[in-house]
Amino acid sequence: MRKHEVQRFCVAAGLAVVLGGGCLSGTAVADPPSAKLTKQIGVMERILDGVLIDSPNFLVYSQKNTHGVYLDEFGVLFCFEASLINRNENQEWWKDLGKKFKVYTQDGKTIIDLQNDDKDKDSDKDVEVPFDGKEWKEKHEKAQQELYEHGKAELAEALADYGETLGALRADQKVAVTALLRDSDFLAENEISTLVLTAKVSDLRAYASGNISDKEMRSRIVTEEY
Numbered sequence: 001m002r003k004h005e006v007q008r009f010c011v012a013a014g015l016a017v018v019l020g021g022g023c024l025s026g027t028a029v030a031d032p033p034s035a036k037l038t039k040q041i042g043v044m045e046r047i048l049d050g051v052l053i054d055s056p057n058f059l060v061y062s063q064k065n066t067h068g069v070y071l072d073e074f075g076v077l078f079c080f081e082a083s084l085i086n087r088n089e090n091q092e093w094w095k096d097l098g099k100k101f102k103v104y105t106q107d108g109k110t111i112i113d114l115q116n117d118d119k120d121k122d123s124d125k126d127v128e129v130p131f132d133g134k135e136w137k138e139k140h141e142k143a144q145q146e147l148y149e150h151g152k153a154e155l156a157e158a159l160a161d162y163g164e165t166l167g168a169l170r171a172d173q174k175v176a177v178t179a180l181l182r183d184s185d186f187l188a189e190n191e192i193s194t195l196v197l198t199a200k201v202s203d204l205r206a207y208a209s210g211n212i213s214d215k216e217m218r219s220r221i222v223t224e225e226y
Contacts (some may be wrong), residue, residue: 007117031155033168044057052080055154061081081180085147159177178197179195192226196225
């Protein structure tokens with residue numbers, strides 16, 4: 001998805017949040033964000049981009065992936081597009097596998113032929129190892145679920161730690177981070193394509209000033225998945 005498409009999604013998602021929360025008056029004319037707030041939104045976009053680029057959980061498709069939208073009767077909604085990291089893409093253990101053994105099928109069975117460097121021919125044997133697709137799928141799903149849960153915690157931490165930098169927002173407004181998720185069989189099977197984490201500006205400021213604990217701040221962040 002290109003950036004302008006993410007922007008359109010962000011606006012649409014923001015309007016859905018506002019309308020769903022019943023906070024759109026229908027008569028008031030919203031003021032545009034001030035120059036100060038616009039600058040702060042840009043800073044927060046770069047912060048979230050940095051978090052996502054360094055994330056061990058989320059995979060993003062560009063270095064400038066986050067887009068912030070200001071909605072006067074809500075606050076600021078930050079959107080980005082991402083997938084879950086495939087751990088095997090960041091590991092190099094597979095490069096030497098071909099040197100250690102061959103895998104082939106014979107008479108309907110999967111055969112692993114050990115490539116033993118030892119000169120003792122008696123030690124070279126074919127080992128029949130049946131492939132357990134169900135076990136592999138369960139391990140894969142568990143790993144993907146762990147990535148997703150850790151990714152949610154990572155976003156919640158970023159929202160709690162940096163949301164208060166939007167100092168030009170009113171105390172009655174909110175800050176939300178929205179992930180548009182794709183390219184994950186785990187998320188597709190669980191029918192999750194959108195993740196939204198929302199915090200009140202008043203809570204973010206209370207946390208930044210030390211008036212509420214880290215645990216309490218995390219409990220006040222509202223998480224939605226659909």
